[in-house]
Amino acid sequence: MKITRRVLLAAPGALLLPAPTLADRQSLAAALREFTGGQPMREGRVRLDVSPLVENGNAVPISIAVDTPMTAADHVRRIGVFNERNPQPNVITAQFGPRSGRAYLATHIRLATSQALVAVAEMSDGSFWSERVEVVVTLAACIEG
Amino acid sequence: MARVLLRVPTSAEKGAVIEMRALIQHVMETGYRPNAEGVVQPRDIIWKFTCRYDGEVVFNATLSPAIAANPFIAFTTIATQSGLITFTWEGDNGFAQTETRHITVT
Numbered sequence: 402m403k404i405t406r407r408v409l410l411a412a413p414g415a416l417l418l419p420a421p422t423l424a425d426r427q428s429l430a431a432a433l434r435e436f437t438g439g440q441p442m443r444e445g446r447v448r449l450d451v452s453p454l455v456e457n458g459n460a461v462p463i464s465i466a467v468d469t470p471m472t473a474a475d476h477v478r479r480i481g482v483f484n485e486r487n488p489q490p491n492v493i494t495a496q497f498g499p500r501s502g503r504a505y506l507a508t509h510i511r512l513a514t515s516q517a518l519v520a521v522a523e524m525s526d527g528s529f530w531s532e533r534v535e536v537v538v539t540l541a542a543c544i545e546g
Numbered sequence: 547m548a549r550v551l552l553r554v555p556t557s558a559e560k561g562a563v564i565e566m567r568a569l570i571q572h573v574m575e576t577g578y579r580p581n582a583e584g585v586v587q588p589r590d591i592i593w594k595f596t597c598r599y600d601g602e603v604v605f606n607a608t609l610s611p612a613i614a615a616n617p618f619i620a621f622t623t624i625a626t627q628s629g630l631i632t633f634t635w636e637g638d639n640g641f642a643q644t645e646t647r648h649i650t651v652t
Contacts, residue, residue, distance in 0.1 A: 459614060460614040461614070464620075487611075487612050488576070488578050489611060491608075491610040491612065492610055492612040493608065495606065496606050498604070500599070500604045500623055500624055501605060501621070501623055501624070502563035503622045505565075505620075505621060506619070506621055507618075507619070508613060508618055508619050509614040509617070509618045511611075511613070542614075
C-alpha cells in the first residue's frame with residue numbers, strides 16, 4: 402500500500418484500538434492463579450459493586466462485600482481485585498480477619514478501557530469465591546499516555 | 547507531608563462494627579505514562595496501606611498502579627477498647643506517612 406498523507410494522519414487512531422485480547426486474558430488468568438495458588442474458584446458469595454457504565458476511567462468507585470459471618474471459625478482471609486486490560490492485572494489485595502467485623506472494602510480505581518473486573522475472596526476454610534463484572538468505560542484513564 | 551482525610555468515629559459502643567475511610571493526597575504515577583516530552587514517567591505509587599488498632603494490624607492492603615490518584619480506601623473493624631487507631635501509608639521513593647486517631651469505646 403502506498404503511504405499517503407491520509408494514511409499517516411489516520412495512524413495515531415490505530416493506537417486507540419483495543420490491545421490483543423488473548424494476551425490480556427492470559428495475564429488475568431495468571432494473576433488469578435497466583436492469588437488462588439491453583440485452587441478452584443467458585444462463583445458467588447462475593448458482591449463486586451461497580452457502575453456498569455463508567456464515564457471517567459480515572460477514578461472509578463468500586464466496593465466489594467462478601468457474604469460471611471466473619472467469626473474466628475468462618476471469615477474472609479483475603480480479597481483480591483483483578484482486571485483484564487490495564488497494563489497490569491492486579492488492582493488491590495487486602496487482608497482481613499475476625500476483627501474486621503465485615504468483609505467489606507471500597508476504593509477508587511483506574512480503568513484503561515472497557516473490560517472485565519474480577520473480585521476473589523479467600524475464606525478461612527481455604528475455598529475461593531469470585532464475581533466477574535463487565536464494565537464499559539467512555540473516557541479511559543491516562544494509564545498509558 | 548501529604549494531606550490526609552480520615553473519617554473515623556471518635557466514639558463507639560463495644561463490639562460495634564465501625565467503618566473507616568482514609569484518603570491521602572498522592573499522584574499515584576503509574577510508570578506507563580509519557581510526559582509532554584514523550585519520556586515515560588517513573589513509577590511513583592503508594593503500595594502499602596496498613597491500619598493498626600492498639601498496635602495490632604486489623605487491615606492491610608497492597609495497592610497497584612490501577613488505584614486512582616489520591617488513593618481512597620474504606621473498610622471496617624470492630625471497636626474492642628478505647629485506644630489509638632494508626633494508619634500507615636508506604637510508597638515508592640521512600641514515601642511513608644502515619645496518622646493516628648483516638649477512639650473512645652463505651
